[in-house]
Amino acid sequence: MACSAALLLATLTACGSEAEAADTRKPTVPHGVTAQASSATSAHVMWEAATDDTAVTGYEIYRAGKKVKSVPASRVMIDIDGLTASTAYTFTVRARDAAGNLSAPSAAASVTTPAPTPADHEPPTRPVKLRGKADGSRAATLSWGGSTDDIGVTAYDIYQEDSRIHSVPGTRTTARITGLRPGTIYTFTVRARDAANTSSPDSNALDLTTASAPGAPASTAPSDLRITTAEEGREYAVDLDWKQPETGGEIPAYQLYLNGRLTTTIVWGGTPPAGRASYRLTVAEPRGTRYSVKLRAKLPDGKWGDFSAQRTVVLGE
Template identity: 55%
Template sequence: MRRTAPLLVFLAATGLAACTAADARPPAAPAGITAQAGSATSVHVMWQAAAPADGVTGYQVFQAGRLVRELPADKTMVDISGLTPQTAYAFTVRARDAAGNASAPSATAAATTPAAKAEDREAPTAPARTTGRADGPRAATLSWAAATDDTGVTAYDVYQGGIRIHTAGPTETGTTLTGLQPDTVYTFTVRARDGADNSSPDGPAVDVTTPPSAGQGPGTAPAGFTATASPGTVTLTWTAPDTGRPTGEYELHVNGRPVTVIQFGAGAVPPSGAAGVEHRLTVTEPAGTQWTLRLRARLPDGNWGAFSAERRIVLVP
């Protein structure tokens, strides 16, 4: 017994040391970094998100070795403003984890700001055409028609759900978007931008539906979603997702927020996969109010499915 006690103390001590050892392993350096001048005084920097296993909690953006921005882990792009026209800049990004470990610097991305244009208040024309296709469950390829501007287009910004998610160069008329979710309908628009940061109106919206991933089963997003405004009413139509059962409950989002749950009685719900679901909303908001709408279905397991495409409408008197 006198020899056993020291052995137990030794095991406990070494076990405690193993559990509380400091995390000294840094995450991998960010990949896929790009830099694109968005105006005479700003550059848009983007990179790929870290793998979940890396435990990244934030990113640091450096310009010529000087820290210029810190961002949380869910942000993988940033506009660096306050720059000088007609100047070359170089950027790198480091990832940080919860223990404070910083990765090695990413590859360097360079961009040169264009010359400033005095008193430029004229926005570019909107890209006249937008097309898109899914490239598997997590990527999509977009293309658009070139825009024109009196001083020249300096960038094209891709928006999804009203949020800019990508910036392309002035000579590019297409791009591949990654990091998307399977079985999801995305509605993309493209805006042109000039050297004075004037942005065009949105080009035509394009819907892209990513397919389910392997083993995920059929898609769960309502298809063919439309929204039509008439005096005092908004009419919604869509095709029910093929969930294997009648779908009688849908959650409607307006301007990015859930506003109501649409429920149908058993006799009013068409079979799963059948076309012709329709619902009318009575509206009291003033004419000219703009809405962005999308909806999703309650699945047989009780969870909400994927969102439909987004539709923008303006209420009428």
């Protein structure tokens, strides 16, 4: 009987091992691969996400058939540095799954790095009049006024809050952003970049809200966040003012985040305000310090709501 049990266990274990090792299907080939010169010594490679019967876990980037970079599945772009000026390069991308299966190489994307520039110490001018619209629940289209540079603009980088999420060549002033989430507030800015990899100041910030998924609850994000600063001796007062979300009850508190970190919890001393709310934060950082600011409400059921759109403020400006 013991022998039979052992044989059964061995058989089941073998079957389980075979099932776990059964993933031999390769991911689909990444498509839409593009490469653009970011500077005389770097290139920016982008592609569309691949799919897999289980899950894509990462991508491998090849230069002339030799692997030069690997990124997780959440990324569909990469900067390749250490290139040579005035040189032609080709890049391909392969998707990888958890079992280690690699897709076939993508179509090759070619790019030629520009010649070295004279000493270029001036950044491009700020992109102007950033505007756009949400395209349904998972995409957005942006456009902006072009920048100028003493040598030339090579690229525009699109940022969502403080993370670069997309780049387009310096000859383009439009971009389509995909992979967004339904019912979410996004804050976009654009920076111009020149051949020396020097970036411009940020464009104006643009808030866009994607369409909600069918049946999803209404957003609980504070809106129309406004920020001003005032110098007070050796400190700065940062004044915030915002429209409170509709939650079906009083909002007893807010969490305030600076540069992505929880800084303080705002708790009202008496009856919570109705309509708009305001708060003053005092900081002792020097003039020119840059803060990214966002907040969220504590809902009547005790949970924390959605974050507001992020705002950037520079002390003394």
